[in-house]
Amino acid sequence: MRLIHTSDWHLGQTLHGQDRDYEHAQFLAWLLDQLIVHQPDALLIAGDIFDTVNPPLKAQERLYDFIVRAHEKLPQLDIVMIAGNHDSGGRIELPGPLMRRLNTHAIGRISWLADHQLDHGRLLVPLHDARGQVAGWCLALPFLRPAEVTGGETGEDYMAGIRHVHQHLIAAAEAQRQPGQALIAMSHAHMAGGAVSEDSERNIVIGNAEALPASLFPEPVAYVALGHLHKPQKVAGQERIRYSGSPLPLSFGEINYPHQVLLVSFDGDQLSRIESLPVPRAVAMIRIGRAPLAEVISQLEALPPVGLFTENLPWLEVRVQLDEPQPDLRQRIEVALAGKACRLVRIASEYAGKRGEADSEVLLGLDQITPQELFARAWEEQFGNPPDEQALDDFASLLQSVEFASEGDGK
Structure with a gap:
């Protein structure tokens, strides 16, 4: 059996207000070609399919058109997708009866x-080989919110609830599978030790229970297909526990990531091979700076001119170090960019002496500051000291409640 593991499509995402539908369309067309070329038995999409819980219509059309076309080209292909923290679980499941007709x-x-038993039947999805025989089982674990994992128990903490869900689902899968059938877990979570993109990945659980241990997936699980972290990586050095990473950079901080999907092969119930399939970049991203204004202007003037074709020009972020305010900063940058083959989407500036050397490694606009960071900065400005652990936990709980209520209202 072979499968393709991908995640974090973030359909509908914009880059500082700029539409990225063309890039998503190009990725999905490329992915369809990979399915045709490699003929996998299954496609696993490990969450954050959409960028928001209420995605634009075009983003939804992209997803469902892709599923229909994939089924037309590969009628035996099993597709399994889970909701991530950016997704609405209800929205993902809504067209379920129709999608099941498309495998x-x-x-x-x-x-x-009843009795706080996990409804594991709906989380265990059979994966079929080319002969139509069940060759493995996908243990599908969508993003687990604190209110969901306790199963109604009071006083049960988040990590205990997480362990309960994993243990029961794995036990059910081992009881159901036949000899030679592989167990493949798919989860959307932040695993301990994972490298995070600070620009575009939000914290997804409250308090200090942010990172989950690899021990949640014991050896009987042949492969773990993870989503949430955008940088491709192994977990705890284990070949079988992987983030595929996002197929395109979701911020300028991710432009050097090796964007990919993973082709995973099994020999019976054992993992045999993992191959990276690099995703071609439909639109380039350019980041100039951080540097003094004169140096930035020089680099901008050295950019290539617009050629005969002006569509899908590279996205550009400019980062400038200033000694004093420059009221005409944008104008000077735009003049330097006249006739250049790029689309300016962001100017970030900082003043010399305002930050320490270590802090200057991160240059963030308001659109890139997480709610937690904004809360911490506001607290320190008001009270003169960083917020303590209790204040951070209280804020995280409040934020979780607001996000969960917004999802329920479809807002």
Whole structure:
């Protein structure tokens, strides 16, 4: 059996207000070609399919058109997708009855039966080989919100609830599988030790229970297909526990990531090979600076001119170090860019002496500051000291409640 593991499409995402539908369309067309060339038995999409819980219509059309076209080209292909923290679980599951006719399974949230038993049946998806035989089982674990993992128990903390869900689902899968059938877990979570893109990945659980241990996936699980972290990476040095990473950079901080999907092969119930399939970049991203204004202007003037074709020019971020305010900063940058083959989407500036050397490594605009960071800065400005752990936990709980309520209202 072979499968393709991908995640974090973030359909509908904009880059500082600029539409990225062309890039998403190009990626999906490329992915369809990879399915045709490599003929995998399954496609796993490990969450954050959309960028928001209420994605634009075009983003939804992209997803469902891709599923239809993939089924037309590969009628036996099993597609399994889970909701990430950016997704609405209800929205992901809504067209489920229709998608099942296309061999597509969408799992948006977990549910519980009587006596606090996990409804594991809906989380176990059979994966078929080219002969139509069950060759493995996908243990589909969507993003687990604190209110969901306790199953109604009071006083049960988040990590205990997480362990409960994993242990019960893995036990159910081991009881159901036949000899030679592989167990493949798919989860959207932040695993301990994972490298995070500060520009575009939000914290997804409250308090200090942010990172989950690799021990949640014991050896009987042949492969773990992860989503959430945008940089491709192994977890705890284990070949079998992987983030595929996002297929395109979601911020300028990710322009050097090796964007890919993973082609994963199994020999019976054992992992046999993992191959990276690099995703071609439909639109380039250029980051100039951080540097003094004169140096930045010089680099901008050295950019190539617009050629015969003006569509899909590279995105450009400019970062400038200033000694004093420059009221005409944007004008000077735009003059230097006249006739250049790029699209300016962001200017970031900082003043010399305002930050320490270590802090200057990160240059953030308001659009790139997480709510937690904004809260911490406001607290320190008001009270003169950083917020303590209790204040951070209280704010995180409040933020989680607001996001969960917004999802429920579809806002």
